[in-house]
Amino acid sequence: MKKYFSIAILFIIFFLLGSISISAKVDIGGELAASLIGIIDNQGNIFAYPQESLDLELFLPTLNNTQTKFEIYLFNNPMSGGFDYLIKKLYLKHRFEKLHLTLGRQPISWSFGSMLNPVDFTLGSVIMDEETGSKYQNAIEAYYPINWNSSITAIAAFPNGFRNMKWGIRGRTMLEGYDLTLNYVREPEIDSMGTIIPANQRIGFTAKGDLGPLGVYGALGYYFKDNGDGDLAYLIGGDYSYFFEAGNKIYFQLEYLSMKKDNLSSILGPFFTGNLTNNLKENVGLILGMANYEIDEFSQINLMVISSLNDGSIIVMPGYRNQLSNNLSFNLSTAIYFGKEDTLFAPNVSEGAQQKPKGMIGIGLTYSF
Amino acid sequence: MRKVKGFLLIGIIMSILFSSIIIAPALEMTAEEIINKRDDNEYIISIKAEAEMIIVSGGRKITKTMLILSDKRNALIEFTNPQDRGTKFLKRENDLWMFFPDAEEIIKISGHMLNQGMMGSDFSYQDIMESDKLTDLYDFKIIGEEEIDGHPCYVLEGVAREGVKVSYYRRVSWVDKERFIGLQEELYAQSGKLLKETKLNEAQEIEGRWIPVDSVMENKLRKDTYTGFKIVQIDFNPEIPEGTFTLQNLR
Numbered sequence: 283m284k285k286y287f288s289i290a291i292l293f294i295i296f297f298l299l300g301s302i303s304i305s306a307k308v309d310i311g312g313e314l315a316a317s318l319i320g321i322i323d324n325q326g327n328i329f330a331y332p333q334e335s336l337d338l339e340l341f342l343p344t345l346n347n348t349q350t351k352f353e354i355y356l357f358n359n360p361m362s363g364g365f366d367y368l369i370k371k372l373y374l375k376h377r378f379e380k381l382h383l384t385l386g387r388q389p390i391s392w393s394f395g396s397m398l399n400p401v402d403f404t405l406g407s408v409i410m411d412e413e414t415g416s417k418y419q420n421a422i423e424a425y426y427p428i429n430w431n432s433s434i435t436a437i438a439a440f441p442n443g444f445r446n447m448k449w450g451i452r453g454r455t456m457l458e459g460y461d462l463t464l465n466y467v468r469e470p471e472i473d474s475m476g477t478i479i480p481a482n483q484r485i486g487f488t489a490k491g492d493l494g495p496l497g498v499y500g501a502l503g504y505y506f507k508d509n510g511d512g513d514l515a516y517l518i519g520g521d522y523s524y525f526f527e528a529g530n531k532i533y534f535q536l537e538y539l540s541m542k543k544d545n546l547s548s549i550l551g552p553f554f555t556g557n558l559t560n561n562l563k564e565n566v567g568l569i570l571g572m573a574n575y576e577i578d579e580f581s582q583i584n585l586m587v588i589s590s591l592n593d594g595s596i597i598v599m600p601g602y603r604n605q606l607s608n609n610l611s612f613n614l615s616t617a618i619y620f621g622k623e624d625t626l627f628a629p630n631v632s633e634g635a636q637q638k639p640k641g642m643i644g645i646g647l648t649y650s651f
Numbered sequence: 652m653r654k655v656k657g658f659l660l661i662g663i664i665m666s667i668l669f670s671s672i673i674i675a676p677a678l679e680m681t682a683e684e685i686i687n688k689r690d691d692n693e694y695i696i697s698i699k700a701e702a703e704m705i706i707v708s709g710g711r712k713i714t715k716t717m718l719i720l721s722d723k724r725n726a727l728i729e730f731t732n733p734q735d736r737g738t739k740f741l742k743r744e745n746d747l748w749m750f751f752p753d754a755e756e757i758i759k760i761s762g763h764m765l766n767q768g769m770m771g772s773d774f775s776y777q778d779i780m781e782s783d784k785l786t787d788l789y790d791f792k793i794i795g796e797e798e799i800d801g802h803p804c805y806v807l808e809g810v811a812r813e814g815v816k817v818s819y820y821r822r823v824s825w826v827d828k829e830r831f832i833g834l835q836e837e838l839y840a841q842s843g844k845l846l847k848e849t850k851l852n853e854a855q856e857i858e859g860r861w862i863p864v865d866s867v868m869e870n871k872l873r874k875d876t877y878t879g880f881k882i883v884q885i886d887f888n889p890e891i892p893e894g895t896f897t898l899q900n901l902r
Binding site for chain 1 (some may be wrong): 734736756771902
């Protein structure tokens with residue numbers, strides 16, 4: 283069904299392309315990336331494999347207030363050993379006078395500036411989402427602007443086919459310098475190999491603004507349950523910049539997330555939460571910190587740390603980026619896992635849980651065109 | 652991101668750049684009159700421009716290109732170079748918003764970020780946002796007369812007015828006596844430290860105005876680094892559709 287949906291959108295785009303004047307500018311851009319990934323497993327063995335990807339986007343002129351977007355991500359899949367692809371964008375957006383309507387495969391992100399977001403339309407860590415594609419969905423979005431900074435957005439998405447519709451609504455406004463959003467999401471009931479996972483729903487609120495020299499933000503989420511009880515999740519965070527005498531700057535961001543462990547895997551993903559059922563308390567507290575130091579105009583180092591306050595396990599992720607030329611950049615990223623056995627981010631895991639290595643390193647080049 | 656004059660990008664550059672153009676040199680002018688004339692020229696109702704920002708550090712150089720649309724209080728900038736293509740900034744009064752093209756999301760930028768260099772340049776977000784008239788922000792006085800590249804200039808010193816929030820506590824400006832355009836400017840912190848210096852490389856007479864089309868900002872706190880700003884094309888007072896400076900237009 284998803285295939286037919288994409289084909290229908292593609293057909294419409296080709297139809298529109300045919301009606302575009304020859305003189306209209308059509309452009310292709312994207313990003314080519316090549317890297318070497320190294321993994322150190324729990325026995326100390328090192329595995330390395332190359333990873334290449336090509337992100338291609340078609341830039342088409344807007345025609346009669348209708349915008350078309352097509353972006354595809356091609357990558358080598360280490361699991362299958364061959365190349366695979368992900369259609370990121372394949373949609374039409376028409377701007378009516380009072381309504382913007384978007385139809386097709388599109389990114390749906392309700393980020394508000396945090397690194398973790400417990401109230402996004404599609405849950406998942408912003409910083410760990412990478413190219414998993416979870417933000418890209420077949421959907422219909424209706425966006426209704428109220429004034430320059432206020433709007434209401436309604437979304438019907440079909441992540442698992444048209445029979446299972448997920449929908450949500452989000453309001454956004456600004457008050458006293460704070461960016462405020464309120465949203466509601468209802469996930470469909472899922473039949474997973476005969477097991478019915480009941481429909482779940484959640485409501486969320488976010489705020490972002492300034493408190494003196496600090497940037498501050500927060501989110502509050504409530505996850506409804508069938509038995510009438512619900513789970514509460516909240517996030518608080520802040521960011522700050524400091525300038526050294528020599529003009530270099532360092533940027534800090536720190537946030538704390540509290541939520542029930544049952545909901546944690548939807549935020550961090552199964553890879554990071556393989557040990558959930560073991561020693562964690564019912565309520566989990568995560569702290570996430572990030573520092574970014576700008577060495578000069580072209581290079582920067584960063585350090586990100588995420589830790590479970592319940593068991594003390596931790597992931598340390600140092601990185602380095604250098605802009606080599608207009609379009610070419612060098613990237614180095616690493617992740618090291620610390621923690622006792624059966625803790626949340628520990629490299630060693632219990633039998634049956636998803637394996638996590640002791641460390642990972644990625645080194646590569648990215649070329650934009 | 653950068654704007655021509657006090658609104659966009661180059662708050663500073665623009666200050667100098669847009670400084671402007673007066674037709675006839677005055678004989679005995681006061682500092683306020685000189686700056687007012689400069690302000691008069693800088694206070695363009697609206698502009699639409701294509702520009703390049705050239706960031707140079709050591710032996711390396713990268714170029715970013717952009718489209719700029721601005722009025723007196725608001726600005727919209729869209730990057731067009733391959734690496735940043737589709738990234739947009741909306742300045743609305745004292746708030747700044749950024750659009751990330753990949754995820755197509757709009758994030759409000761924290762206030763402290765306004766002092767950071769925009770997209771790796773020596774121009775800060777705050778530079779862009781200072782769109783007030785210079786005479787509303789600073790008290791000026793004439794401190795001398797000098798020649799720059801053969802152009803006689805007034806040298807003026809501006810000190811921030813009490814209670815006014817500005818990026819630079821003090822600024823020294825060299826204003827061309829003939830064209831009333833800023834040829835050079837030094838920007839100081841309250842401690843007296845020189846933070847940045849801007850210089851005009853080229854000015855062109857466009858639609859009856861002398862417009863700085865090529866200028867350079869140097870961050871004096873760093874060695875061997877500067878950012879050039881070139882206006883490739885500019886239209887004054889273009890028709891700006893209603894709703895241009897809105898979040899919905901960022902999407």
